[in-house]
Amino acid sequence: MEKRYLELLAKEYPNIESAATEIINLNAIQCLPKGTEYFFSDLHGEYEAFIHLLKSASGVIRTKIDDLFGKTISKKDRIQLAELIYYPERQLREITLEGEALEDWQRITIYRLVQVCKKASSKYTRSKVRKKMPAEYAYILDELLHADESVDKEYYYQSIIQSIVDMGSTDTFITAICTLIQELCIDRLHIIGDIYDRGPRPDIIMNELESFHDVDIQWGNHDISWMGAASGNRALIANVVRMAIHYNNFDLIEDGYGISLRALATFASEVYRKDVCALFVPYVWDENKYAPVSLELAAKMHKAITIIQFKLEGQLIEKHPEYQMDDRALLGKIDYKKGVLCLDGKEYELKDTKFPTVNPKKPFELTKEEEQLIEVLEGAFKHSKILHKHIHFLYSHGAMYKCVNNNLLYHGCIPMTKDGTLEEVEFYGEKYKGKDLLDYLNDKVNEAYFGEEGSREKEDASDFMWYLWCGSKSPVFGKSKLACFEQYFLMEEEAKKERYNPYYMLSSKEEICNLIFDDFGMDKKSAHIINGHVPVKMKDGESPIKANGKLFVIDGGISKAYQSKTGIAGYTLIYNSRTLNLAEHKPFVSNPKEELHKQTPKVSIIERMSPRVTVANTDIGKELSKQVEDLQELIKAYKEGAIKEVF
Structure with missing residues (x-):
């Protein structure tokens, strides 16, 4: 060990007695039972339920x-x-x-x-x-x-x-x-992605996480969308505003982040004054307290920002042919005279054919007023101090994945081929798969926000955040397409279908999980994968426990928008020194006198630890062992006279 490092260590432990005392303390800590870890996924802005949990x-x-x-x-x-x-x-x-x-x-x-x-x-x-x-x-x-x-x-x-x-x-x-x-x-608290969107106040969840003593986050596609918006990606700015209006979350935008939507309201009222925008009436799961907007106006705002988003996405697709997403530039595939969408060789009748701001010859071109509006929104996102405080926290405490105590945490998937091998994905002329893919994308995400302002690298990375949000090879998305346009404008269910990456079928097999563990350098005998993204439909007989206990999918629908489909309100995975437990949440009702005691989750033991797991068996224990070794080297240096003791 270098003498310089030992000299630095000696400043904190200036003599044999102080170093020996710390060794005793560290060894004692390693004999204690490990602390209890909690794993949550897909919180989706449901702050009341999360804080109660x-x-x-x-x-x-x-x-x-x-x-x-x-x-x-x-x-x-x-x-x-x-x-x-x-x-x-x-x-x-x-x-x-x-x-x-x-x-x-x-x-x-x-x-x-x-x-x-x-x-x-x-x-x-x-x-x-x-x-x-x-x-x-x-x-x-x-x-x-x-x-x-x-x-x-x-x-x-x-x-x-x-x-x-x-x-x-x-x-x-x-x-x-x-x-x-x-x-x-x-x-210790682990958040397996998707803090944002759908629920009313993800900003309050972020405040709660900032005050927690030990937390890490694995980014989900909805988090990536907000991070990209904060980096200046206009398509994602439009996307997060659209999502907020879609779920009537005006309080989040205006009260939580201080971003005024007045310019959007004025624009939408004028452009769509004769259009009832029936397809765009928001879902109302939660009422706004500070920024109430009538459903009539909200529907117009919703349609206005949605069309702007589709235009901006079309511009990104044209700018980046390497994304191979031309099939998603749907404003350019409409026959505006016939009122149909030409998709995959078929014509689909549009439920809404009123596009007053779309030029059929240049469908992705913003009008002068739309350009001014998106500039106003971009400036508001850029200058929201609270938003950037939360985004900084997502970066400082987050990553694409985390290996902790022989558990592999990630939000979506590890892209795979149908034959059960890790899929090679090409970006910018280089191919990546498995762990290498997630490491590469982790760097791109950081470049999007922290890259040199005005540089080509930062611009490309910021653009790429949109691909991560909805691209078919994105591990945090993992579907063939995001059928957003089809959901709004088409009747046919076949056109709305989003095909999942083969991972989601294959990962229920133990040998596939073992393949992933090998790629990440983990001990497959005791390792687990913990991820979310796809709600587990308990009412249809689905189980969050897969691959003989190697994989846990803990998105059970804490979001109100999912609960009718899942039959449950999400899961918590709890890992203490003796057992691995699964808590099944009940739908949260904020009536403290009548319902609070009924909302205690059902906790089941799914794996027993034998022997009991101590701190010595954890990642922290490994670090403590290294510290003990360093202190022993310091004591040796004191005894040999290489470093003088101070009393």
Whole structure:
């Protein structure tokens, strides 16, 4: 080991005693059970449901309460204790007890919360737990969690609780310990893509993720769309605005990101004033609180931005013939006199033939007014500080895939051929497949946002973000086409069909998963693939567990838009030191008094760990082992006199 590195290490551990103490500490940490990892996918803006799942640890907190108190307190009291932990401020406001009855409830509740907190903190070092504690109560919480059970200590223990009650600090203390329990139950959070679109407020989800202590994100196609829009891709700017209007998410655009749609509203009202735009009436899953727009106006805005998007996409397709997406430039395949779309040798009658801004001879050319409008939107996206704060977080905490603790995480697919081999995909004259493909695309995504402003490389990468959003060889999309135009304008279901990459059929075979594990250099005996993107239709008998437990598809439809098709509201995969668990979510209803206790997910054990997984068996454990080796080298240097100790 280089002496220079050891000298740097010596600044933190200046003598043998300090280095030896740290080795003891690191070895002790490696003997602890691994922290609990949570895997979510396809959140799609459903912030209320997601925050509830975080606060409840997807039902795990309720399970801990039942384990502790199942034989000693009633089910009703256990439910109330769980709801207090999830939403302490709200539940405390609803307490109606007074006098001695209130004080008794406070003492009993604090005692019970301490027991739950002890159970939740049992797998962590004392110092790690203390770091998570709010500063004002750190000493008291530390004492309560580690007080001996002896008779002498019992009086001390009860005295602390009584002091909290006497000082009138119960509400703030209860809130603090409830928050600590929440944080202790989820050690690490993995988001397997698609935070954005469909649901009302992905920006609130991003705020929540930014405040979480350990989180990583694997980009989904909807995240890529927003990242591309933030990079300046006009087609994707139009796309994310279209999606927001389609699902009536005006609050997201205007209140969340401060992007005014007034210019679009003015343009649409004028251009489509005689058009009811019946095909473009938005879905209304959620009401807007801050930026309500009438459905009549929203439909006109929806159609206006959709036509602009199709024009901009046509321009990209013409600019980049290497995308091989001429079949998607559909405004150029319309016979405007006959009112039909000429597609794959067939003519399809259009449900709407009113295109006042389209020049049939130059179908992808924006009108002067459309050009001005997209410039206004582009400027608004460029200058939204909150949007770029969130996009920076997606970049700093995200990637195309992640290998963690022998689990391979990615959103969509690894492109494959029908015969079960990794598909070679050519971009810019070079061919890539499997891991190499995802690594290459990871670099392109970063170039789109962080590349040198005005450079050809950045421009090409920004354009390429649109291909990643909807291109047939894109791993985050993985379909033959995005039939957006067909969904709006055609009746025939055959024209709307999107064929999935062969991966989605083949990956249910264990040997295909093993092929992927080999390509990523993973131990296929115990490895898992965890991905989302395609909702699991539980009501049709589909299972999220595939390939003999090698593959988990955890998109079960947390988005309201999917739940009628899936029959469920998504999944959480939970990996602790003893078991791998699958939590089946129930549709979230934001009525705390009537429905909250009914929304606890059903948690099932799908794999048992034997022996119990310790920190030493994790990626973190490997890093700690390297640190131990470095410290041992430092101690050797001290003993040999190569580096002098400082006392």
